[in-house]
Amino acid sequence: MRRDTAVRLERVTKAFGGRRILDDVSFEIARGTAFCLLGRSGTGKSVTLKHIVGLIKPDRGSVYVEGEDITALESRELARIRRRMGFLFQNAALFDSISVGENVAFPLRRHTALPDGEIRKRALEKLDQVGLADDYKKMPAALSGGMRKRAGLARAMALDPPILLVDEPSAGLDPITTGEIDELLLTLKKRAGTTLVVVTHNIPSARRVGDELAVIEGGILIAKGTAADLDRSSEPTVHDFMQSSGAG
Amino acid sequence: MVELIGKQVAAILGWTGAVFVFGVRALREAVRPPFELRELTRQVFEVGWRSLPLIVAAGLAIGVVLSMHTRASLERFGAEALIPGGLALALVRETGPLVTGLLLAGRVGAGIGAELGAMRVTEQIDALEATAVDSFKYLVVTRILACMIALPILTTVMNFTGIIGGFLAETVITGMSFRLYFHRAFSLVEMTDYVPATLKTMVFGFIIGTVASYLGYTTEQGTEGVGRASTRSVVLASILIIVCNVVLVKMTFFVFPEAAG
Amino acid sequence: MYSSRLIGVGAFVLGGAILFAVGLFMIGERRMLFADKFEVYTEFARLGGLENGSTVRVGGLDAGEVLEINVPAGPASRFRVKLRIREDLHPIIRTDSVATIQTDGLVGNKVVQVGAGTERAPRAPNGSTIPSKEPFELADLIRQMSETVSLANKAIVQLQADIETVFGQVDTTVEEANQLIRDVGTGVTAITAHASRVAADSRAIVEGLRAGKGTIGKLLTDDQLYRDVASIAKQAEEAVTNAKQASEEARKALAGLRDRSGPVQGVAADLRQTLSQTREVVADMAENTEALKHNFFFKGFFNRRGYFDLDEIGTAAYRRGALAGKDRSALRIWVDAAVLFAKEPNGLQVVSAGGKARLDSAMAAFLPYPPASPLIIEGYATEGSHDQQFLDSRERAALVREYVIQKFHLNPNRVGIMPLGAVADGSPKGRAWDGVALALFVKRDALRSPNRQPAAAPANAR
Incomplete structure (x- = not known):
C-alpha cells in the first residue's frame, strides 16, 4: 500500500436482499487527487461511497481510509475517521x-x-x-x-476535511452553477490538497475535475484510468458512456 | 391456519423483543458520555413545554367532569365534603398518569415516529452518522429521556390543573374557597398514592419514546413508511401504556400495600 | 444569554418540580411530617380495622398517625399501638388521656381518638403508654342485648308463673279469711291483668329485638347510638333485677297474706294495703318491660310519653303546676267529704256507698280521655290544726285512689295522691275545700277532641 493512499477498497462485495450491488470492487485513490465514479443509475456508485464513510459494511472485503481498515473499527474509532471526511448526499440530506x-x-x-x-x-x-x-x-x-x-x-466542507465524498454534485443544477461547483472542487484540491471522491454521471464535469475515472456497471468495476485512457477503451459500454453528454 | 397464527405470534414476539432491546440499549447509552444535552434540552422543550397547553386544557376539562361525576354520586350520601378528596385521589392515582400518558402517546408518539421516519428516509440519519455523530444517541436516547423527564412533570401539571378544574366546578355551585378546596383535595391522598403513581409515568415516557423512536428509526419503504411509523407509534404506545399500567399498579400495590386501600 | 428554549425548559422542569413538591408538602403537612412530634403507646385487644398510618386525633383535631402496630405475644396480651402526635398538643395529652378507636364518618376509616387528660395527671412522657378503651362493636352489643333481654324474658315468664301460683294461694287465703273484704276479688283480677301484660310485653321485646337487628345494623355507628345502646343494656339489666326483686316482694307479700299470724288475722285495711303493694309491684314490672320494649328504638321514651314520677312531685311544686307543664291541662271534679266518706263502727274511715256512686260518675267523665293521662286525687281537709288537715287530706286522697284503681283497673303508676290541706283555689266553695278533687291531666291536643276513645277507632275493615 502506498503511503500517500487516501482511500483503498479491496475486493468489496455487498448484497442487499440477495441482490448483489457490489461485486469484488477494488480501487485505490491517491492523496490529493480527484477520483470520479461513473456509471448509470442504480449500478452501485452511491453504495460504494457509503462504504468509504462506513455507513455500509461490506459483506466481504476491506475498506481502508488513510491506511486504517474501517470495517474493523468500533464506533468511536469510526467517528474519528469520519471527522476527516466530508460527505455530500445525493439528495443533500439537510437536517430540516x-x-x-x-x-x-x-x-x-x-x-x-x-x-x-x-x-x-x-x-x-x-x-x-x-x-x-x-x-x-x-x-x-x-x-x-x-x-x-x-x-x-x-x-x-465545513470541517475542511482532507477527504471529500461527493454524490452527484451537479444533479439538477444549471450548467453555469455546475461549472462553478467544479471550480470550487478543483480549488479545494489545489489549495488544501483535498482528496475528492465524486460520484457523477455528468461526463464533462468528470473530465474537468477527475484525475482518475472509474466506471461501474452492474456492481462491477469495468474500467479505470484517466479520461484519455477511458476514451481509448475498447469496452463498448465505457466507450458509449464517455461519449454521452452525461444526463443518462 | 395454525402455522399462520404461529407466524403472527412469532412476529409479535419478535417485534416486542426488538423494541425491548432497542429501549435497553437506549438506557445503556444514556449513561455513557457524551451526553447530548443540547439536543436533550431541545427535545424536553418539544415534548414537555410544547405539550403544556394540551395538558392544561385536558386537565381543566377532566377536573370539571370528574367533579360533576363525584358530586352526583357522593351527593346521594350527603358526602359532598369528600368531593375534593375523591377527585384528587382519582386524579393522582390513575386518571392523571394514564390520561397524560395517552395524550402524550398521541401528540409526541406520532411526532417522533414521523420525524425519525422522515429523517431515516431522507438520509438525514446517515448524514448525522457521516458527520461522526452517533445518531442513536443523538436522536433516540435524547427523545426517550425527554419523554421520561417530561411525563412526570406533565402528570403533575395534569393533576394540579385537574384539581383547579374541580375547584372551578365546585366553587360555581358552593362558592368554596380555593384554600379549603385545596386542603380537602389532599385530605385523602397519601404519599403512596402520589409518589409511585407520578413516578410510574416515567415508564410511560420510556414506552412512548422507545416505541416511537424504534418505529421511526427503523422506517423503510419511503414516505409511505413514515406515515405508517407515525400511526403505529400512537397505537402501539397507547396499548403498551394501558397494559403496562396494569402491571405497574399491581407492582405499586405489592411494594406499597397501603396504596391498595 | 440563554435562548428562549432554554428558559422554557428551565421553567418547565423547575415548575414541574416545584408543583410536585407542593403536592408532597400538602400530604406531608397533613401527615405532620414537618412538625415536631412525640410518641406514646396504647394497647387494644381488638383493632377493628386500624392500620399503620391511620389518623390520630386529639380532641377531634387531626394530630398525627399510627406509626406501628405490634402483634401481641399471646392471647392474653393486647395489640400495642404506637402513636405519633404533634408536639404542640403534648400539654393536653396526660397520663390519664384515654385512646379509643373510632370510625371516621361515612368512608369508615378507623381513627384513634385520644382524649384530653385532666389537670391532675402529669403529661404523658414520650414513649409512655396511655390507657385505652376497647372499640365498640355493634354486633357484640346486640348479642349482649339479646342475651340480657332473653334473660329478662325468662325471669319474667318464671315470675308470672310464680305469681299465678301465688294468686291461687291468695284465693285460698282469702276464702280462709272468710272473705273479709268484698273487693279482694277485684284486686286479684287487676293483678292478674297486669301479670299477663308483663308476659305479653316480654314477648314483644324479644320479637322487637329480632326484627330490629337489621334496622340497628343499618344505622350509623355514631357515639350517640353507642351511648344509647349501652344505657339500654344497663336498663335491661336493671329491669331484670327489678323484676326479680318484685317477684320476691310479691312472694313475701302473699306469704304474709297466708300467714296465720299475718295481716289476714288483722284489719282489712292491712290486707288492702298488701294487695295494693303487690299490684303496684306487678304494674311496675309492666311499666319497665314496656319501657324496655320501646327504648330499643327510641331514646327519651319516658319524656316523650309525658311520664312523670309522681313520687317526686311535692305539694308546692304541684301547686305551681309542675304536672300540667306546658302541654297539659287539668280537668277537676270536686267531691264533698260529706258525700264520700262514712265511719265504720270500729272507727275506720271508708268510702261510703253514696261516695262510690259519686266517684263512679266522676270517673265516667274522665274515661274518654287517653288512659295515659295522669290522675291525681287531691285531698282537702278543713278541720283541726294545719298538720291535722294535712294528714286528713292525705288519708282521704289515699282512700279514693285505692277505690278508683280497683274499680277501674287503672295503672297505679298513673294515679297519684296529693294532700293539699285546706287551701283550694278555684273550688266551688271559694278558697277552701273539704273533701277531694279528682284532677286528670290531659294533653291539650287530646282535650280538644274528648270523644276520641279507643272504641271509636275504626275496626279492622276487611
Whole structure:
C-alpha cells in the first residue's frame, strides 16, 4: 500500500436482499487527487461511497481510509475517521429542523470548541463559497433542489476535511452553477490538497475535475484510468458512456 | 391456519423483543458520555413545554367532569365534603398518569415516529452518522429521556390543573374557597398514592419514546413508511401504556400495600 | 444569554418540580411530617380495622398517625399501638388521656381518638403508654342485648308463673279469711291483668329485638347510638333485677297474706294495703318491660310519653303546676267529704256507698280521655290544726285512689295522691275545700277532641 493512499477498497462485495450491488470492487485513490465514479443509475456508485464513510459494511472485503481498515473499527474509532471526511448526499440530506446556516455550522458545533461567533463566521464563509451567503437563516424546506445540494456541499466542507465524498454534485443544477461547483472542487484540491471522491454521471464535469475515472456497471468495476485512457477503451459500454453528454 | 397464527405470534414476539432491546440499549447509552444535552434540552422543550397547553386544557376539562361525576354520586350520601378528596385521589392515582400518558402517546408518539421516519428516509440519519455523530444517541436516547423527564412533570401539571378544574366546578355551585378546596383535595391522598403513581409515568415516557423512536428509526419503504411509523407509534404506545399500567399498579400495590386501600 | 428554549425548559422542569413538591408538602403537612412530634403507646385487644398510618386525633383535631402496630405475644396480651402526635398538643395529652378507636364518618376509616387528660395527671412522657378503651362493636352489643333481654324474658315468664301460683294461694287465703273484704276479688283480677301484660310485653321485646337487628345494623355507628345502646343494656339489666326483686316482694307479700299470724288475722285495711303493694309491684314490672320494649328504638321514651314520677312531685311544686307543664291541662271534679266518706263502727274511715256512686260518675267523665293521662286525687281537709288537715287530706286522697284503681283497673303508676290541706283555689266553695278533687291531666291536643276513645277507632275493615 502506498503511503500517500487516501482511500483503498479491496475486493468489496455487498448484497442487499440477495441482490448483489457490489461485486469484488477494488480501487485505490491517491492523496490529493480527484477520483470520479461513473456509471448509470442504480449500478452501485452511491453504495460504494457509503462504504468509504462506513455507513455500509461490506459483506466481504476491506475498506481502508488513510491506511486504517474501517470495517474493523468500533464506533468511536469510526467517528474519528469520519471527522476527516466530508460527505455530500445525493439528495443533500439537510437536517430540516434547523436552518441552512446551522446545518453548515452543525459539524463545527459538534467537533470543534470554537466560540459561537467564529462558528457562524466559518459557516457563512462556506455558504458564500457555494453562493448561498444570503440564505443562512432560511429553513432547508424553503430552498430549491439545487440550492439544497449546494448547502449540503457547504456542510460537507465545513470541517475542511482532507477527504471529500461527493454524490452527484451537479444533479439538477444549471450548467453555469455546475461549472462553478467544479471550480470550487478543483480549488479545494489545489489549495488544501483535498482528496475528492465524486460520484457523477455528468461526463464533462468528470473530465474537468477527475484525475482518475472509474466506471461501474452492474456492481462491477469495468474500467479505470484517466479520461484519455477511458476514451481509448475498447469496452463498448465505457466507450458509449464517455461519449454521452452525461444526463443518462 | 395454525402455522399462520404461529407466524403472527412469532412476529409479535419478535417485534416486542426488538423494541425491548432497542429501549435497553437506549438506557445503556444514556449513561455513557457524551451526553447530548443540547439536543436533550431541545427535545424536553418539544415534548414537555410544547405539550403544556394540551395538558392544561385536558386537565381543566377532566377536573370539571370528574367533579360533576363525584358530586352526583357522593351527593346521594350527603358526602359532598369528600368531593375534593375523591377527585384528587382519582386524579393522582390513575386518571392523571394514564390520561397524560395517552395524550402524550398521541401528540409526541406520532411526532417522533414521523420525524425519525422522515429523517431515516431522507438520509438525514446517515448524514448525522457521516458527520461522526452517533445518531442513536443523538436522536433516540435524547427523545426517550425527554419523554421520561417530561411525563412526570406533565402528570403533575395534569393533576394540579385537574384539581383547579374541580375547584372551578365546585366553587360555581358552593362558592368554596380555593384554600379549603385545596386542603380537602389532599385530605385523602397519601404519599403512596402520589409518589409511585407520578413516578410510574416515567415508564410511560420510556414506552412512548422507545416505541416511537424504534418505529421511526427503523422506517423503510419511503414516505409511505413514515406515515405508517407515525400511526403505529400512537397505537402501539397507547396499548403498551394501558397494559403496562396494569402491571405497574399491581407492582405499586405489592411494594406499597397501603396504596391498595 | 440563554435562548428562549432554554428558559422554557428551565421553567418547565423547575415548575414541574416545584408543583410536585407542593403536592408532597400538602400530604406531608397533613401527615405532620414537618412538625415536631412525640410518641406514646396504647394497647387494644381488638383493632377493628386500624392500620399503620391511620389518623390520630386529639380532641377531634387531626394530630398525627399510627406509626406501628405490634402483634401481641399471646392471647392474653393486647395489640400495642404506637402513636405519633404533634408536639404542640403534648400539654393536653396526660397520663390519664384515654385512646379509643373510632370510625371516621361515612368512608369508615378507623381513627384513634385520644382524649384530653385532666389537670391532675402529669403529661404523658414520650414513649409512655396511655390507657385505652376497647372499640365498640355493634354486633357484640346486640348479642349482649339479646342475651340480657332473653334473660329478662325468662325471669319474667318464671315470675308470672310464680305469681299465678301465688294468686291461687291468695284465693285460698282469702276464702280462709272468710272473705273479709268484698273487693279482694277485684284486686286479684287487676293483678292478674297486669301479670299477663308483663308476659305479653316480654314477648314483644324479644320479637322487637329480632326484627330490629337489621334496622340497628343499618344505622350509623355514631357515639350517640353507642351511648344509647349501652344505657339500654344497663336498663335491661336493671329491669331484670327489678323484676326479680318484685317477684320476691310479691312472694313475701302473699306469704304474709297466708300467714296465720299475718295481716289476714288483722284489719282489712292491712290486707288492702298488701294487695295494693303487690299490684303496684306487678304494674311496675309492666311499666319497665314496656319501657324496655320501646327504648330499643327510641331514646327519651319516658319524656316523650309525658311520664312523670309522681313520687317526686311535692305539694308546692304541684301547686305551681309542675304536672300540667306546658302541654297539659287539668280537668277537676270536686267531691264533698260529706258525700264520700262514712265511719265504720270500729272507727275506720271508708268510702261510703253514696261516695262510690259519686266517684263512679266522676270517673265516667274522665274515661274518654287517653288512659295515659295522669290522675291525681287531691285531698282537702278543713278541720283541726294545719298538720291535722294535712294528714286528713292525705288519708282521704289515699282512700279514693285505692277505690278508683280497683274499680277501674287503672295503672297505679298513673294515679297519684296529693294532700293539699285546706287551701283550694278555684273550688266551688271559694278558697277552701273539704273533701277531694279528682284532677286528670290531659294533653291539650287530646282535650280538644274528648270523644276520641279507643272504641271509636275504626275496626279492622276487611
